[in-house]
Amino acid sequence: MRSILILTVTMLPLLLFAQFSRDLRTDRSGKLNMSVSEFDMFHNVSDRASTFPQQATIFSELDISSYDLLSANLSFSDKDQVQKVVIAPFRIMGATKNQWISNSKLNLSLKDKVTTIGVGTGWDNSSALSKESEMFRQLCFNKLGTVSIPQGATVDDVMQRIADFEKEKLISALIRYDSLRMLNVFKFSTGYNFQLFPVLFAQGGVSNFDSLNHFGLKSHNISGAATYSYNSSQIIVTASYNQIFERKSAEKGQILVPYYGPSINASIRLFKLLSYVKLRNTASFVKSRFIPSLNLGTSWEGKYPATGNNYKLYYKDNITRTDAFTPYVDILITPEAQFRLGFPIIRNEYAGSGDATSMGANIQYNFKISNLGN
């Protein structure tokens, strides 16, 4: 019950805002509210919400909020390294119009010798498959008119006029369509992960090898994340919740302790690295509306045992509460070269022995193949 309450409190504001924010673009009759100049203002059509894990530090290996075809993430810090791949297999096949199937994904990651395998799915109102996108498509394209051709025009004249029509009307309509899709984006994802110890099965009693490696399953969890991004990810806010069942070690007798894991993440684009004129000519912008930019953000993640004092013996490292506050800078140069420099500040409370705060830097490298259209 408490889990449901936390989930509701963290995600409800985003759900409500996403619902009412649509008024910015269209009125109740579906008519477009924006003038051409306003469209120009909203020319930034890229989404970076799924570029890096929205849960920056503690839950980064569990994060399943990617909406790209493939997102590979490497994170290095003084404590551990995370290698992570999220892949959407049905997008490669491109065989379905069902968004839940199209957005289904596999999560594979490795952190501190622990393997994480997960599956998830999601919904995204900026997807070309959404009803909202269909409405924008109709709004942007279906009232453009057609070429006017004078009497006696030659075939060359006609083809030139068609080329001009494409340049002046169709390309602009495409940019408007993408802009509208990326103006108020709401995404929801949910998933299930399980984590495995390095030794999956153990046999043999030498040095208690089998009892020290009694369990192969380290933990499993269900998670949900809601993300709102404004104006092609100029601002991103994400609320997530993880319900985790985790074992302290693989030793015989250890139990899966339930943990609450809420997190909130917010970031803002400080500035674009290219002017709009130059940006419009880049292949990555035309293809996936990628905007090279410098972004500033911060995330908070909490992890609390959901049990009473009876389970203290089973808490990992005797930690009763962990809070991680991670300010970060995202440097997005190209879709293939994206970096995050994070400074996680982690505060741990220990059972009966006070608390400790640690700080370290980490750097993440991200590679993604995005297909905005799906």
Add this chain to the structure above:
Amino acid sequence: MSLSKIFEFQNKKAAKALTPTLSDGICTYTFSCLWSPGKNLSLGVLVGRRVGDTQWQPIITNPKTDIDGEITVQVGSFPKGTKLELAFDIFPMEDIAACAVFITNITENVHKKLMPADGNKQLEKGKGWRDHFILVLF
């Protein structure tokens, strides 16, 4: 296509009296653009004329967009054997793996793939497929 010719005058007298005869084999034709479903595509422009006419006619007055892999529009009703010249701009809103253009005689339920001649056309997002062709209606 709004301008069609389906009547013939056998002689000047018939023309003066406006007593035409209906051409043989008048059929209705459609222009179809087919592509791999699940991707947004717009039939941006489609214009045409009978070969010999000086005026091109718009067959669509606004771009048609869809995601399900087919856009079909009616070109008009013409006698078989009429020579038509059509020009089009197929504008992909996403990368399209395979696209082709067909003409269908819906009266007799016969279709013909017109372009490309071999295989299918691959389209890149934002780069229209602009082309024209002359067709003898079948």
